[in-house]
Amino acid sequence: MRQPLEQLVARLQTVTLGLLGDLAQGRITSTLANSALYLKAFGHTVIGWRWLEQAIRAEEGLGKGNSADSGFYQGKLQAARYFLTWEVPGCHHELAILENRDDTCLAMRDDWF
Template identity: 70%
Template sequence: MQGKVAQALANSALYLNSFGHAVIGWRWLEQAIRAQQGLANGNPADTEFYKGKLQAARFFLTWEVPGVHHALTILEARKDTCLGMQADWF
């Protein structure tokens, strides 16, 4: 069991980064929905703000979120590459 815990912790940075990107992507989707509603029903003075929100969401969902799938594929393979590194090698 100890080896499995150490292996999981050795890969924890990639897991946390992937989970964080998935959550932030979800939050950008929420903001994009609100921005579309704001464009349809809101104050014309806020139009540029909403367009900026939509573009930022488009960027994050196009450039950042797709990497989550790749990272999770690496994690699913459960390789011990990170665990195999030794402190003396630095």
């Protein structure tokens, strides 16, 4: 269950270092043009980490054998599985746009509206 999150963390680190390098070279406007994508990927990384942590605790709870709590723990595991399988991998699209330094939004002009 943790593999998608590990892959996202590794790619996010690479993208972050690249963007920090761009900022250090003074490319502030172009670097921040797609900042919402970065924030989404970073936020999903944090939420994914929290779901993974809850899944670990749920597995520990299931291991204690208390059948009254079984449904609760199974629900936690399923929710974590959903987020890590469906939501986390989708962030690679955002990171690809950031890696490519796409300027589609930045290139838009007010007079084109």
